[in-house]
Amino acid sequence: MFIQFSKMHGLGNDFMVVDCVTQNVFFNNDNIRRLADRNTGIGFDQLLVVEAPYDPDLDFHYRIFNSDGTEVEQCGNGARCFASFVRHKGLTNKSKIAVSTSAGKISLQVEYDGQITVNMGVPELSPDKIPFRAKQQEKTYILRALESTVFCGAVSMGNPHCVTLVDDIEAAPLADLGHAIAHHERFPNRVNAGFMQVLSPDHAKLRVYERGVGETQACGTGACAAAVVGQLQGKLGQDVCIELPGGKLQISWRGPGTPVFMTGPATHVYDGQINI
Numbered sequence: 001m002f003i004q005f006s007k008m009h010g011l012g013n014d015f016m017v018v019d020c021v022t023q024n025v026f027f028n029n030d031n032i033r034r035l036a037d038r039n040t041g042i043g044f045d046q047l048l049v050v051e052a053p054y055d056p057d058l059d060f061h062y063r064i065f066n067s068d069g070t071e072v073e074q075c076g077n078g079a080r081c082f083a084s085f086v087r088h089k090g091l092t093n094k095s096k097i098a099v100s101t102s103a104g105k106i107s108l109q110v111e112y113d114g115q116i117t118v119n120m121g122v123p124e125l126s127p128d129k130i131p132f133r134a135k136q137q138e139k140t141y142i143l144r145a146l147e148s149t150v151f152c153g154a155v156s157m158g159n160p161h162c163v164t165l166v167d168d169i170e171a172a173p174l175a176d177l178g179h180a181i182a183h184h185e186r187f188p189n190r191v192n193a194g195f196m197q198v199l200s201p202d203h204a205k206l207r208v209y210e211r212g213v214g215e216t217q218a219c220g221t222g223a224c225a226a227a228v229v230g231q232l233q234g235k236l237g238q239d240v241c242i243e244l245p246g247g248k249l250q251i252s253w254r255g256p257g258t259p260v261f262m263t264g265p266a267t268h269v270y271d272g273q274i275n276i
C-alpha cells in the first residue's frame with residue numbers, strides 16, 4: 001500500500017508526518033521501526049499521525065510515535081510541524097489551531113513571521129503524575145545512576161522529563177548517564193533526560209537524550225521542562241531562550257499552575273510516497 005507523507009523538522013528534530021484524515025493507514029511497532037531506520041527507511045525521530053478530531057471544539061487529533069515504535073503523549077517540535085503541515089496540505093486555513101494528543105488539548109498560533117507559538121499546557125510537578133517514584137514533591141531530587149549522584153528536577157509536559165544542571169554542556173555524558181536516567185527504575189514509564197547549562201537568567205543551553213530515540217538535535221517539551229526546572233530552582237527567569245544543538249526556542253512560563261508557551265520554527269523538507 002502506497003502512502004503519501006511529508007518529511008519535516010523542528011530545529012533538526014525530524015518527523016515523518018502522515019495525513020490520516022484523508023488516508024487510511026495502519027501503523028504498528030514493526031512498520032514504524034522500519035520507516036524510522038536512517039539507512040533503509042525514511043529516517044526520523046518521531047512519526048506524527050494527523051487524524052480527524054474526536055471533539056467538535058477541536059480541529060484535529062494527532063498521534064506521536066517514537067522511532068522505536070512506542071506511542072507517546074506529547075511532542076513540542078512535532079506540534080509546530082503539525083500546525084505547518086495541516087495548513088500546507090490545505091486541511092485548514094486557520095492560524096489558531098486547537099488539537100488533542102493522548103496527553104490532552106493544546107492550542108497553536110501561527111505567527112506573522114511563520115514562527116509557531118504553542119500553548120503547551122500547565123506543567124505537572126506532582127511525582128505520581130509524572131510518573132516518578134519520590135516520597136514528596138521537591139524542586140531538586142537526588143538520583144543514583146551509574147555510580148553518580150545526580151541532582152535533578154522532574155516534570156511532566158504531558159510526557160515525562162528529568163532535567164539535570166551541568167557546568168559544561170559539551171561534556172555532558174548523554175550517551176551513558178542520559179541513557180541510564182532514561183531507563184531509571186524510579187521513572188516507571190521511562191523518561192526524557194535533559195542536561196542544561198544556565199548561561200544567564202534568560203539563556204540556557206540544553207541537550208536531551210530522548211526516551212525511545214536517543215540524543216536528538218532538539219526537544220520542544222524538553223526545552224519547556226528545562227525552563228520550568230530552571231525557574232523553580234531559581235536559576236532562570238520567566239522568559240528564556242533555550243538553545244539546543246539544532247537551534248533556539250523561546251519559552252515563557254509565569255510559574256506553577258500556569259501554562260508554558262513555546263515559540264519556534266517548523267520546516268518542511270519534502271513530500272514523498274512510500275510503500276508500507
Ligand SMILES: N[C@@H](CCC[C@H](N)C(=O)O)C(=O)O
Nearest residue numbers: 075076077159211219220221
Ligand atoms: N521530540 C519531542 C518529544 C518526543 C517524545 C519523547 N521522545 C517522549 O518519549 O516523550 C519534542 O519536541 O517534544
